[in-house]
Amino acid sequence: MSYDLYFYKRQNQQISESDISDYLTNNLCPANEQGNQWFYENDDTEVYFSFDLNEPETDPEAIELETVLDFDYTRFSFNLNFLRPDFFGQEAFLFVDQMISDLSLYVVNPQSTIDEEFPTQPGEAELYRNWSEINARHSAHFYEELELNYYPLPASNAVWKHNFNKRQIQDELGEEYFVPKVMVLQTVADKRIITLSVWPEGLPILVPQVDYYLLVKKYRKLFKEVEESGLISAKTFQTHFGSFVSNSDAGKVIHPSNANSLQKLFNSIKFDGDVSGFAEKLPFEKMVNVIPADDENGFSQKITTVLD
Known part of the structure; x- marks a missing residue:
């Protein structure tokens, strides 16, 4: 089709x-x-x-x-x-x-x-x-027949605009910064659609507005290289790292100077949970921005987006 x-x-x-x-x-x-x-x-x-x-x-x-x-x-x-x-x-x-x-x-x-x-x-x-x-x-x-998943148009557009502009923002900020992709997942237990971005090794980063951050830690402990990863919620992120975030023309960022000072906190923070068993990648072939209306041929949310 x-x-x-x-x-x-x-x-x-x-x-x-x-x-x-x-x-x-x-x-x-x-x-x-x-x-x-x-x-x-x-x-x-x-x-x-x-x-x-x-x-x-x-x-x-x-x-x-x-x-x-x-x-x-x-x-x-x-x-x-x-x-x-x-x-x-x-x-x-x-x-x-x-x-x-x-x-x-x-x-x-x-x-x-x-x-x-x-x-x-x-x-x-x-x-x-x-x-x-x-x-x-x-x-x-086809919403029910194909078991599609509804995600509101404004939230969907926000994900796309961030990812569409990701490379341009990376060029503007420079190689010192990490500009993550915003990923869309669905929780296993209650089928909620959530957003997630990766934050590796406490790097200077453009901070996207997402539901969860996947922290990837790499550090030495007892002469061994330790690597572990886990989720923290947006609330946990704000509580522990909000004071390190600055505003910039590209959006909210953690600058290199702040990244260095938060490294110990980054490596010691307790994860809220793991991705495995909590959420799975939601294919965009299964995500739409409308749901059926009461009338047989209608839909509940008219599309009014105008191209920028």
Whole structure:
């Protein structure tokens, strides 16, 4: 179940197959070995989508359909799955909109509710809003059948924005600081969705707003190297380490000077518990931002996110 787009160009437009291929390779990701698919996957946000260069049609009727008035089908298409957190669309269509603008491409959108006979150039965020609305309805419809998990849109967006900007923040702060990823987990006992970040060895760190921190300790004890890890809650973090946290343009941070002075406390702090047996990674294929409403085809939370 996916959202598909097909890209067209005007017949007099000087843009070749290699122009589009090079654009995808240079601005998105390398092509596969066959040179006909660009599968994008962001390790930080876990968002993925793809572009395909489709085989030429051999059927005469199909070939005729590829030419619409003064438009030609480029044979490039886009694919993004439904039943995903809304930020999948936010990230994907940032690129799609930019590509359409940079290459002056036109789109045939089979999912559009508007009866469009010809390829069009969508307005800014128009495709995102279309995908988002359909994604919300599908998510509500299949919520119980597929045992999906609800996570509020503002919290979901906060996770994505942190992870999406993670590398830029790392560049701004420099190598002295550790900028952790925010991970989404589900508790084993009561199926709550929680957020977690790793804090290794008391390093200077950008402090994300999460429910739990996984501390990784490495120190010497009786001439031996000791390594252990465990969870502390946000409350425990604030109680013991809040005084070391400073505000910066990038967010809340623990600076190198403070990291050095808290090292003894970091290594001596008692964990609140272990990850194992407490929580498990929640695949984003199982997380959505809507739940079914009382009416059969509705959903409880309308999608109102606007791309920044």
